[in-house]
Amino acid sequence: MEPQHQALASRTLAHYTSLNSTNPGSRLLIAVAGPPGSGKTTSTTAIARILNTRMKQSPPLAAVISMDGFHYPRSYLDTLPNAAEAYVRRGAPWTFDAEGIVRLISRSRGVAASGKGEVMIAPTFDHALKDPIDDGLIIEPETRILIFEGNYLLVDEEPWSRIRELVDERWWVSVGAEEARMRVARRHVAAGIERNMVDALKRVDANDSLNGVYITEHSRDADVVIKNIEEKV
Template sequence: MEEQVDRLVKKTWESYQNVPPSKRLLIAVSGIPGSGKTTLAAIVSNRLNELHAQQSPGTCNGNPLSAFLPMDGYHLSRRQLDALPDPVSAHARRGAEFTFDGESFLKLVKKLREPLCPETQTLFAPSFDHATKDPGKYISKDPFADDIAIAPSIRIIIFEGNYLSLDKPPWKYAAAMMNELWFVEVDREVARNRLIYRHVRAGIADDEVSAARRADENDLVNGKEIIENRLDVHEIVASKDDDDWKPE
């Protein structure tokens, strides 16, 4: 796994060298739930910032070059789910494509594609925390608005999310604005085991039985749509568990 990460970091760094000062390099990492896409995106973004600090010690002033931006902040709020035609199903299927605000995500991507200039302002994106602070009493949460700051100095953005290479509007329109699309492939049972562990740890499920039910009836159903309706991508990354790759 380490070799894959090293290659992607090197490739991204070299691509950035050819990006005009007025533009950003945008990369979208997608995959089914439990594939390890979050882990990959975060590692690549962190390594790029480390490389930037090494290559430009006197000029970066500690400012990061790269930002890691999860798609999860675009979950529909509980109130928005309540307003859907079948709110019971919408809450039960939270995480499915139709429970995300894809149009707002597309608007952010369009903003990030605008030329950088002295007047460019910091942009803000929402965040989302799956974990509950009270184990055993999980409460469906809402995104945190304007929680992730994207300063004009951020020149590389690594997006991460289930539907970033989905051949369906508005996701495919956002995908068309990316410099590259990466897809993380994983064995279904490996993803299932990771999801069971994750749901219990986050308090989303009380035990492994209910966690497995959620994985089978929601997460992996979404995963089927993601695989069957995937756009062509630039990179396919094999997700393997090792010392440097431990998705949760």
């Protein structure tokens, strides 16, 4: 994956440079989507690291913002009439604050355009607490490349569909369904969510894979496709 990440970092930097040659002070916004287990976090983190290593500025030029921070907290899920289902299906589209994600992306564009140099705050997700942290990420004015990553960022249904018009590039991370299934199951075991792969795969089949089918069927308009294939050694 490293050569692909290096190439995408070069593409991103070229786009950012071109954008700022005509609109100084602009932010480059990228939305990266794909089904659970596709490798979105791995790829976006690697690309941001490459960009920041190349540019060597502080605060860093690039940052990754995950939509995981927009999970509805458990306190909210508890108030739903279908609370039990909400916990089982946590990670489905309706268990996220989609409007909050759209507002943050829109604000990222607006703050850059205003030239006011405003510090922004974005939520993150604490896997130990199993809940979002509202002020988990500070985005400094000097951070000009924002890479948003999450399952539903290219989905063609409201309110997700508004995102594609707010960003400069749309990337899709492609992976085989069975490979994604095994990755997510291993992740559940590693995180202590399930004790063994048998139970982890049952969890994946009851939720994550269903979400993956929906995401794949409803995502549109990718400018870049990242093929995340398990490397054999």
